[in-house]
Amino acid sequence: xxxxxxxxxxxxxxxxxxxxxxxxxxxxxxxxxxxxxxxxxxxxxxxxxxxxxxxxxxxxxxxxxxxxxxxxxxxxxxxxxxxxxxxxxxxxxxxxxxxxxxxxxxxxxxxxxxxxxxxxxxxxxxxxxxxxxxxxxxxxxxxxxxxxxxxxxxxxxxxxxxxxxxxxxxxxxxxxxxxxxxxxxxxxxxxxxxxxxxxxxxxxxxxxxxxxxxxxxxxxxxxxxxxxxxxxxxxxxxxxxxxxxxxxxxxxxxxxxxxxxxxxxxxxxxxxxxxxxxxxxxxxxxxxxxxxxxxxxxxxxxxxxxxxxxxxxxxxxxxxxxxxxxxxxxxxxxxxxxxxxxxxxxxxxxxxxxxxxxxxxxxxxxxxxxxxxxxxxxxxxxxxxxxxxxxxxxxxxxxxxxxxxxxxxxxxxxxxxxxxxxxxxxxxxxxxxxxxxxxxxxxxxxxxxxxxxxxxxxxxxxxxxxxxxxxxxxxxxxxxxxx
Amino acid sequence: xxxxxxxxxxxxxxxxxxxxxxxxxxxxxxxxxxxxxxxxxxxxxxxxxxxxxxxxxxxxxxxxxxxxxxxxxxxxxxx
Numbered sequence: 001x002x003x004x005x006x007x008x009x010x011x012x013x014x015x016x017x018x019x020x021x022x023x024x025x026x027x028x029x030x031x032x033x034x035x036x037x038x039x040x041x042x043x044x045x046x047x048x049x050x051x052x053x054x055x056x057x058x059x060x061x062x063x064x065x066x067x068x069x070x071x072x073x074x075x076x077x078x079x080x081x082x083x084x085x086x087x088x089x090x091x092x093x094x095x096x097x098x099x100x101x102x103x104x105x106x107x108x109x110x111x112x113x114x115x116x117x118x119x120x121x122x123x124x125x126x127x128x129x130x131x132x133x134x135x136x137x138x139x140x141x142x143x144x145x146x147x148x149x150x151x152x153x154x155x156x157x158x159x160x161x162x163x164x165x166x167x168x169x170x171x172x173x174x175x176x177x178x179x180x181x182x183x184x185x186x187x188x189x190x191x192x193x194x195x196x197x198x199x200x201x202x203x204x205x206x207x208x209x210x211x212x213x214x215x216x217x218x219x220x221x222x223x224x225x226x227x228x229x230x231x232x233x234x235x236x237x238x239x240x241x242x243x244x245x246x247x248x249x250x251x252x253x254x255x256x257x258x259x260x261x262x263x264x265x266x267x268x269x270x271x272x273x274x275x276x277x278x279x280x281x282x283x284x285x286x287x288x289x290x291x292x293x294x295x296x297x298x299x300x301x302x303x304x305x306x307x308x309x310x311x312x313x314x315x316x317x318x319x320x321x322x323x324x325x326x327x328x329x330x331x332x333x334x335x336x337x338x339x340x341x342x343x344x345x346x347x348x349x350x351x352x353x354x355x356x357x358x359x360x361x362x363x364x365x366x367x368x369x370x371x372x373x374x375x376x377x378x379x380x381x382x383x384x385x386x387x388x389x390x391x392x393x394x395x396x397x398x399x400x401x402x403x404x405x406x407x408x409x410x411x412x413x414x415x416x417x418x419x420x421x422x423x424x425x426x427x428x429x430x431x432x433x434x435x436x437x438x439x440x441x442x443x444x445x446x447x448x449x450x451x452x453x454x455x456x457x458x459x460x461x462x463x464x465x466x467x468x469x470x471x472x473x474x475x476x477x478x479x480x481x482x483x
Numbered sequence: 484x485x486x487x488x489x490x491x492x493x494x495x496x497x498x499x500x501x502x503x504x505x506x507x508x509x510x511x512x513x514x515x516x517x518x519x520x521x522x523x524x525x526x527x528x529x530x531x532x533x534x535x536x537x538x539x540x541x542x543x544x545x546x547x548x549x550x551x552x553x554x555x556x557x558x559x560x561x562x
Contacts, residue, residue: 005485007545007556013488014556017511035485049510053518061523064499064555065491075484421503421532 002159005033015063016040024106025270032176036075039063082177082260086127094124098190106266113264118254122190133185136198137482141182145170145205148481154312154473156213164474170206174214174269175262179205187259191252196230197245200280200308201252202482207310207475209256214268216257217275220250221454223295224306226479227282234284235458249280275318280308284456287377289384292391295454299476310475311372311454312467319374319464323359326460333382352385355463356394360401363465368414370450370468371398379463380455391453399448407438447471497554500529502544504559512559519557529553 008014018026020042027037041059044052087097099121101112116122123129134141151164158164162171169178181202188201204210204220212218222232233243241247257263265274283295296307324332324340332340333351340358341347363371388394409415416422422433426442436442445451449471469475491497501519503512520528529552533544544558 004544004558007550008488009485010550011488012545012550012553012556013490014558017508017515017557017559031484036487038487043508043511049512050514050518052511053515057515057518057522060557061494064557065494067490068487072487075486077484423532 001029001033002161005030005035005038008035008038013064014038015060017043017060019043019045021106021266022270024267028174028268031078032080032174036072080175080177080262082175082179082183082262084180084182091124095121098122098124104264104267114258116259117190118251118258122255123192125186125189129189130182130185133188133193133195133198134182136185136195137181137202139181139202139482141180141185143181145179145181145184145202147206148478150474151477152470152472152474153208154213154470154475157208160213162208170208172209172256172260172262173211175260177260177262179209179256179260183260184256187255188252191255192244192248193252194230194244194248197249197252199479199482200226200230200249203308203477203479204249204253204280204310205256205260206477206482207308209260210250210253211257211261211263212312214261214263215271216254216261216263216269217271217278218253219278219311220253220280221295221309221311221456222280222282222306222479223309223476224285224301224479225304226306227285232280232282234282234456237459238281238457239279243279246279246281250278253280281374281454281456283454284377284458287380288455289381291389292380292384292453292455295452296476298391298452299474301476301478306479307476308479309454310477311452312469312475319466322355322463322465323362324355326462329355329379329461352382354386354388355379355382356398360398363398364402364404364444366412367467368402368412368418368444370395370445370447370452370471371465372452372454372468374457374464374466375453375455376457376459376461376463377455379461380453392448394453395448395451398451399443399445402444403441404444405438406433406436406440406442409442409444412444491555494523495525496527498527498529498552499555499557500531500545500549500553502556502558503530503532508559515559 016038018040026040030037041056041063087094098116100116101114103110103112146169147164147166150166153162153164160171160173161176171177172179184201184205185198188197193201200222210216210218227234230245232245238246263269285294288294295309296305297303299307301307328338328340331337333353336346336349344353344357346353383394419433424433425431426433426436428442429436429440450468452469501516503516516530545553545556
């Protein structure tokens with residue numbers, strides 16, 4: 001949208017083909033980019049192409065010549081500020097205030113969406129509680145959340161206006177608002193956090209809160225001694241309820257998306273499924289196999305420093321599990337017995353074996369790119385004993401495993417877009433896609449570092465994985481800078 | 484807020500770029516590319532292709548060079 005709006009601003013009239021159900025998101029995106037609703041017509045999701053085009057092709061060209069309306073010529077200013085509210089009343093009135101919801105006509109069923117919360121009751125952010133929360137940081141209440149170091153926040157985030165440069169403000173998407181330290185403290189109170197959580201809440205805010213590019217659902221991982229300081233759970237049930245730090249901080253990130261980002265489904269946010277409430281989770285430092293770097297070390301922080309890593313599993317993406325039963329896994333490692341051993345050709349041979357071999361071919365069947373593994377300590381240890389002396393060796397192995405023929409790659413859907421409809425250049429050969437032999441091998445992963453391992457959790461041998469990271473982004477934010 | 488760009492006074496002889504969103508919605512965009520010159524032969528059509536967001540191959544609906552020579556843009560937005 002920033003690019004498309006810049007064309008119109010440069011004096012070139014334009015018209016777009018979109019879908020009716022995304023019209024409100026279109027209008028919001030136009031306003032966010034400082035321009036009235038750019039002209040568009042609606043294609044159909046169901047009518048066959050030629051028939052569909054015939055129904056609107058004249059309107060399409062008319063949009064380029066039909067004179068501008070007064071509003072298109074002199075658009076009113078749009079107020080998307082997020083002022084500081086002081087509410088006075090009884091506790092019951094405050095609870096009623098925070099329970100407010102509004103019906104959203106852009107949702108097919110006109111469902112109600114809470115104005116300030118995730119749908120659950122919140123702790124009332126009284127001035128006393130907010131002041132107490134502010135005692136958890138040395139930063140002043142009216143300080144604007146800015147980047148404390150240079151970051152590559154990611155292409156989409158940068159397209160939306162956040163520079164990632166040290167000293168510049170962080171924008172909360174989708175409404176592109178700024179925030180103060182006080183607002184983060186207020187949200188922390190609402191979510192059920194404590195003053196000791198403030199440095200982490202502020203670091204999460206520096207990462208853009210739980211907003212991502214506006215579609216939300218980001219998950220955060222703490223790496224470093226701070227996790228123990230605030231008594232995070234990094235053992236069994238790390239993703240489940242019960243630990244105040246894990247859950248309340250994850251909730252605070254989501255409330256930042258609602259209250260700072262201004263997320264309203266189908267209005268300001270064109271996401272599809274949403275994402276469930278994910279805990280903020282800690283890395284299990286104690287269980288890292290010898291030679292394996294912590295997340296913070298992967299991003300050049302010191303061992304004694306603490307950072308929060310923004311694991312971007314936004315939008316419809318979620319966690320998937322490794323494809324075996326825990327007992328079968330144990331037999332495979334202990335004796336080579338069972339189906340995993342048979343598939344890998346190690347029947348009867350005691351481990352350690354590389355358990356990733358069992359399902360690695362399925363990782364890129366329907367979506368390319370690196371993968372992030374939430375890896376139980378025991379399974380990480382097995383990989384290390386098998387022979388992966390560093391995480392980087394695992395990342396490299398996964399990268400090498402991702403190669404497939406051009407013939408197979410062409411049967412994937414997303415490359416239709418990422419190769420610019422096969423008109424672009426293939427990275428490893430430097431040749432146009434269309435000139436490559438069908439048997440030429442191409443990687444489904446752009447860079448080994450797109451893969452990521454987070455050692456955490458405990459219990460029976462089930463691994464989880466989700467989308468990987470961008471090797472070009474830098475989503476690890478200092479917690480210590482916000483103490 | 485910036486106003487919209489002034490509209491064209493006529494289609495006659497104008498250079499209009501049809502930027503096809505590469506990847507999806509080709510059911511719409513393929514017939515559209517065929518029908519535009521047939522229906523509006525008075526226009527000088529420039530058909531270009533640019534992927535939607537998140538592409539590694541560029542997502543520029545109009546290049547800087549095309550900006551200099553284009554009178555109007557039609558963009559098929561796909562995801």
